[in-house]
Amino acid sequence: MKRYYQPEIETMPVEEIKKLQSERLVKQVRHVYDNVPFYRARMEEAGVKPEDIHGLEDLHKLPFVTKDDLRDQYPYGLLAVPLSDCVRIQSTSGTTGRRVVAFYTQHDIDLWDECCARAIVAAGGTKDDVCHVCYGYGLFTGGPGLNGGSHKVGCLTLPMSSGNTERQVQFMTDLGSTILCCTPSYAAYLAESVNERGLRDKIKLKAGIFGAEAWTEEMRRDIEKNLGIKAYDIYGLTEISGPGVSFECEEQGGMHINEDHFIAEIIDPKTGEVLPEGSRGELVFTCITKEAFPLLRYRTRDIAILTRKPCSCGRTHIRMTKPLGRSDDMMVVKGVNVFPSQIETVLINEGYPANYELVVDRVNNSDTIEVKVEMSQDMFDNLEVTIAQREKKLVASLKSMLGIGVDVKLVAPKSIARSEGKAVRVIDKRNLYQN
Ligand code: DLL
Numbered sequence: 001m002k003r004y005y006q007p008e009i010e011t012m013p014v015e016e017i018k019k020l021q022s023e024r025l026v027k028q029v030r031h032v033y034d035n036v037p038f039y040r041a042r043m044e045e046a047g048v049k050p051e052d053i054h055g056l057e058d059l060h061k062l063p064f065v066t067k068d069d070l071r072d073q074y075p076y077g078l079l080a081v082p083l084s085d086c087v088r089i090q091s092t093s094g095t096t097g098r099r100v101v102a103f104y105t106q107h108d109i110d111l112w113d114e115c116c117a118r119a120i121v122a123a124g125g126t127k128d129d130v131c132h133v134c135y136g137y138g139l140f141t142g143g144p145g146l147n148g149g150s151h152k153v154g155c156l157t158l159p160m161s162s163g164n165t166e167r168q169v170q171f172m173t174d175l176g177s178t179i180l181c182c183t184p185s186y187a188a189y190l191a192e193s194v195n196e197r198g199l200r201d202k203i204k205l206k207a208g209i210f211g212a213e214a215w216t217e218e219m220r221r222d223i224e225k226n227l228g229i230k231a232y233d234i235y236g237l238t239e240i241s242g243p244g245v246s247f248e249c250e251e252q253g254g255m256h257i258n259e260d261h262f263i264a265e266i267i268d269p270k271t272g273e274v275l276p277e278g279s280r281g282e283l284v285f286t287c288i289t290k291e292a293f294p295l296l297r298y299r300t301r302d303i304a305i306l307t308r309k310p311c312s313c314g315r316t317h318i319r320m321t322k323p324l325g326r327s328d329d330m331m332v333v334k335g336v337n338v339f340p341s342q343i344e345t346v347l348i349n350e351g352y353p354a355n356y357e358l359v360v361d362r363v364n365n366s367d368t369i370e371v372k373v374e375m376s377q378d379m380f381d382n383l384e385v386t387i388a389q390r391e392k393k394l395v396a397s398l399k400s401m402l403g404i405g406v407d408v409k410l411v412a413p414k415s416i417a418r419s420e421g422k423a424v425r426v427i428d429k430r431n432l433y434q435n
Contacts, residue, residue, distance in 0.1 A: 116149025
């Protein structure tokens with residue numbers, strides 16, 4: 001099938017893609033070994049030299065890189081080119097203490113745009129489309145990524161960013177947006193807003209490109225029905241570039257990974273052993289074309305399954321399932337990466353016993369997060385500082401740590417159930433992962 005814009009690389013025979021990956025991997029390993037002391041030290045520790053890496057078959061010899069490594073190396077430790085060659089940074093939605101800063105050369109931005117352009121084309125996009133981007137712009141990769149892809153396809157791009165639903169709906173109707181790019185929860189909210197205003201017949205949307213957080217098939221059906229569109233999943237992470245690492249085609253049967261830029265592996269999260277195709281495990285990516293911030297064997301902590309079963313769309317690139325869960329305790333709440341340990345840090349800093357419960361829910365397509373926190377006996381007995389004052393202070397500290405608003409409820413000492421084993425501190429009522 002000839003599409004509006006279709007780099008041949010997406011339909012190349014698998015053997016050729018693997019050959020290309022091998023060649024690019026060899027070059028990339030040399031690049032990081034020569035330019036990043038962190039990689040050189042890690043490889044020396046593992047007893048691997050660049051000349052030991054001849055291609056894909058040697059990938060498993062390289063050590064893994066984890067989010068903790070990124071944190072330890074913040075900000076410049078993994079930079080593989082002079083800073084003056086970089087033109088952009090982006091950063092993860094996680095906040096203080098967990099922030100990861102990724103650097104891009106112009107070449108890196110171009111390849112990222114290319115990946116996002118492919119996702120837009122896979123959703124039926126052409127230069128005649130009006131692409132309405134309401135992922136956040138700024139440090140978050142969603143807005144800039146899809147914006148770049150949309151330009152590359154030649155769509156008329158509406159850089160809406162998130163929020164201000166009134167304006168979103170107005171532009172959508174006045175300017176005839178045909179492709180909507182945002183998080184699935186915002187899409188569901190926009191769908192409601194459009195229908196509440198009786199504007200369903202006035203919108204021209206035909207497709208949506210939704211990702212950055214887990215969403216269910218049920219959500220997909222609801223959004224498709226309420227907006228009269230086809231909804232496509234898109235996956236990515238800041239560390240690897242941003243959205244567009246993989247994306248769905250018209251078959252909606254898994255996301256094609258842009259294999260000319262990223263090598264995907266599935267490993268056992270406990271042992272690190274590489275698992276065969278079709279196994280469920282942790283996704284690991286190696287960037288083979290990026291210049292500034294090329295991560296090798298980066299452990300995403302996202303659980304998924306890979307398949308090379310042919311796809312009737314004609315693309316030969318390997319597909320991944322939606323993330324089926326996480327191998328750590330990260331949650332995406334209101335589009336922001338949240339770790340329970342961040343909450344613990346705040347509680348400990350403020351003198352609370354770290355006995356708390358986190359309840360995450362989705363009400364009217366919007367995430368809510370409530371933190372129930374036990375007071376110490378001392379706090380409970382001494383009400384010079386009232387409970388309301390304490391709650392207000394904790395709300396502010398948690399907001400500054402997490403970057404999102406949370407509800408705080410202080411409860412009496414020893415009122416949160418103790419568990420025999422590992423404490424169950426997080427109750428996620430959203431059930432977003434389908435297992
Ligand atoms: O969320 C990049 C992105 C923007 C992807 C726009 C798609 C669309 P981060 O903020 O670094 O980057 O968060 C990355 O979000 O490891 C997953 O756990 C989760 N995630 C991303 N896409 C999906 C998806 C962006 N389609 C983390 N389904 C990843 C489920 C997703 N989870």
